[in-house]
Amino acid sequence: MATREQQPRVETITATLNGRAIEAPAGTSVAAAIMMHNAHCRIGVCGEPRGPLCGMGVCMECCATVDGVEHVRTCQALLRDGMEIVTG
């Protein structure tokens, strides 16, 4: 991961995204972690994939299920060790 090489002192967080193990530097938002692993966040009413729009907790496009809690605004949540993220 390029980011890790640039900042070797930054701790790495391990979580799961749709059952798959993922890694990201500490301080990464859940939304950024989802995007950097090429996943969308939710599926729209008509079945289209959707990703973050506003990045600040307003638009709800980045909502996903985090540790069993549905509709979490992933742009406002920080990735934590062992976190289980399930996208739509």
Place this chain on the structure above:
Amino acid sequence: MSGYDVIVVGAGPAGMAAAAASAEAGCRVRLLDDNHSTGGQIWRRASGETRDSLSHGKEFLQCVDRLREAKAEIRSGTRVVAQPRPGSLRVEHENSWSDLQYERLILATGAREVFLPFPGWTLPGVMGAGGLQALVKGGLPIAGKRVVLSGSGPLLLAVAAELARRGAHIEGVYEQASLGSLIRLSAGLIGHPRKIVEGLRYRNSIRSTPYRAGSWVTEAHGSQRLASVTVCCGGKLREIRCDFLGCGFHLTPNLELPRLLGCQIEAGSVSVDAEMRTSVAGIFSAGELTGIGGLEKALIEGEIAGRAAAGKPTAHLHRRRERLVTFGRNLDTAFRVREEIATLSRDETVICRCEDVKRSALATAQSWREAKLHTRCGMGPCQGRVCGPASAFLFGWQPDEIRPPSMPASLATLAAPCENESRIDLFDRSKMDHESDTRL
């Protein structure tokens, strides 16, 4: 005790300055914010940034230090969802709730980008300009990625500079405002040397990048995610391949909470007097809520509101504020969105992203209320925060009254009785942060 002399909602520049000013005057102050750390959008910290490496300057650190020294209580990750009775706010923090009592309230909930629909705007990879910047600061790798910025406002240039600094290839900045508008705005900057320096610094950092006035993205293309955009530049259409599009049409104040509390709104912002008092006794407002104006205006208004809420004189600050308010009005004029943008969306273009309501479904509606009742436009989880301003621009609809909750909240939060004293220990002082600011 859960009572505060002053509660400040929003920990951006205005809210931090307000909380610091009130706390320094001896008030017991609580500063609330729904993000995971203080600073708001403009002072959003990038992951891994330390006090020494902060990309934004001394004013943020001054606010942090003032808040700490004056012992203002900061609670991040906290959303205000309702006012169970006057003088009381119901807030949600993670999965629990509490009622907080206040004598004076200062609203500083800031602004969001205006998003206007065009074909393809729902594709993953299409974001707000500020939205993209926030995601990048949240750890999204951008080095080597191709980025187009479009829409309107000074934010486009600031984001372009920041992303270029992080190694993004900025394929172009397409500003819908005409060159004439931008020249008139620049002429008005004579009294604001800091803004000139800032603008030149941004422009200089992306010298090789095209910055085109009177240009805009007409369509985004891709199947599962963004692959390219079409831009209209000097009347000609051109396709540009890109990984991300950051597109926002200047800013609009977050008026939901002031409207819920009954504050008078005029011309799209909260009406205030010279001491930042709203029309509701005991409630003040500062920063972008009173009109988009940027960092300096937010800081001075926060200072005035914080002092006024603590009963301190503010007259020495009024003139400086007036100059910055005028600057903000000039921004609104310069970046007013042209009518061509309203013609970009087609019948099949989604207008309400939460409920996937297409433009054709809204054709017969006469009002925002009718659209909501007949199509569910604006009835989804964002509660019209995105499609409200969009349909106001497209169709001229005015917003409805706001009903609680102002933000989606858990049923437990909504159903709880007023003032449950047993809940107050959730906000135990021993757990109180500066937690989020310890690394600074």
